[in-house]
Amino acid sequence: MLRHPEYEGKPLGVQQKSIVVTSNYLAREYGIKKCMSVQEALRLCPELVLVNGEDLTSYRLYSTKVFEILQQFTPLVERLGFDDYFLEIKSVEKQLKSQNDSEFDMNNLHTDEELKESDSKIFGPSDEECPCDCHTRLMIGAKIAAGIRNRIYEELHLTCSAGIAHNKLLAKLAGSLNKPNQQTLVFPCSGPMLLSAIGSISKIPGVGQKTMELLLSNNIKTVDDVRKIPLENLELKIGVDLARRLKDNAEGIDETVVKPSGKKQSIGLEDGFKSVSLVAEVESRLGALLRRLTELAMEDGRIPIAMRITVRKHDMNKPTSGKRETRQCALPKHLLPSTKTGMYDHNKMLILAMKLFHRIVDVSKPFHLTLLGVAFTKFEERSYGRSSITSFLRKQVAVHSVLDISSEEGIAEVNLGSPMSINQDSNDSSDQSATNLMNTSASSLSCSPISKLSNVASSQNIEDDLQNEVEPLPKKTKLEVWLSGRRESPSNEMAGLRLSPSSPMQVSPSVDTAVFKTLPIERRDVTRSWPTTSKPKPNNILKYFIANK
DNA sequence: CGGGGATTAT
DNA sequence: ATAATCC
Known part of the structure; x- marks a missing residue:
């Protein structure tokens, strides 16, 4: 829009x-x-x-912008796809509360104007007493959510919905209740009721088609079905892990933590189509994807370590559900982006991609594909200073690169002449220009994957060739394994205590001061009431399911 | 009959 | 490394 x-x-x-x-x-x-x-x-x-x-470019851009706004409120932001996020805001709430404690009466939260303007709803009863102060704290959470949504709208003109709860499960479900451009708070005591309200287990995040088939085969369909069956019984039917998780979830229990999303772990592109049956067309399409992919990799800034290609073969039985097959290998050092120009060698990249392709598809027999994809995985930071460790590693790469090129003469020269890539990509317009580029570069190329393949085929052992050029990834050292494993579960409490360089003196530096001030606690309008409670309602269970009636 | 991604199991 | 599953 x-x-x-x-x-x-x-x-x-x-x-x-x-x-x-x-x-x-x-x-x-x-x-x-x-x-x-x-x-x-x-x-x-x-x-x-x-x-x-x-073309997801603009969605990717907006997704990044939203993520950056969210990170100004807390570093504890977990990304779920392009438009879905979890925020752990316990530390934000604590700071907000302590900062305003002296001058602020928490009871006024019920009556806040900003919340009213943000279309805040509450799922379930909100008048119950709770031994802890969870009600107050979640109301502060609702205020934070309203502030965040306002920022996103002011800066990006995007509307969004939000769910506020004490765990991810309830927050996600609550966020789906009142859309668009509204938010929903659910108190812990209302968790079981919310789970009852969704009915089908397939609405529980993480329960997809396969899990649902497994459950249905055991005559389990609704949240109430899960509640009725004894845990031991359920464990035998669907496995202990799934059984325990669903038993918890059915009561609104979810202990999983918000896992902050770091940098991307893979960057990839795919293209689906009716059918591709010619190697030349595979090559053309992979070439086009690769050129766009290297652009994305340049934008990312890091150096990819491995390449993966994806193929979906036509499946007559189920046209759409054809499974994907992937092959992956380390990028030989000689085709990392040149240290001098920072550019990728698309020709060599395409040759490697075609090698991976031939590991999936036996082209001596007819084939028809419905999807091709290529991705970079495993990245290394690009170095800047001369003395950095990555700079050292890059120099080693540079040395190897010279050696590898010399051992690569088989593809450095050889013929033109092979009649490939004479395809006219009339099918979809998306990669028309890229295809033209491809054909141009292919004619100036000294080698084609097809001619290379015939070289390989005529040599005694294909396996040998792959051994040499489709290298396995270097294994993690024990230290690396240990390091990656031990940062598995530092509590979010601890993560919130990290020092921020911009505000080293702050008590809780995880919250940006400037941003924080955009979240004023309104102390006026003390007589306003929470939207759903503005009118006293009969104690009728229907009201819990009809928003703001 | 989509185009990204991530996580988990093997 | 690869497949399966999920969003």
């Missing part, structure tokens, strides 16, 4: 191939669902406007 203000007020869908992957809420009023076919969507809403969303 931000990209196409001209469609304001119209039902709008985002199309990828023949799928409407998502839509605005106006379109949803017509019954359009996520991942519905274009056909069906247009049948429900003939005036539906569709925009192509196969």
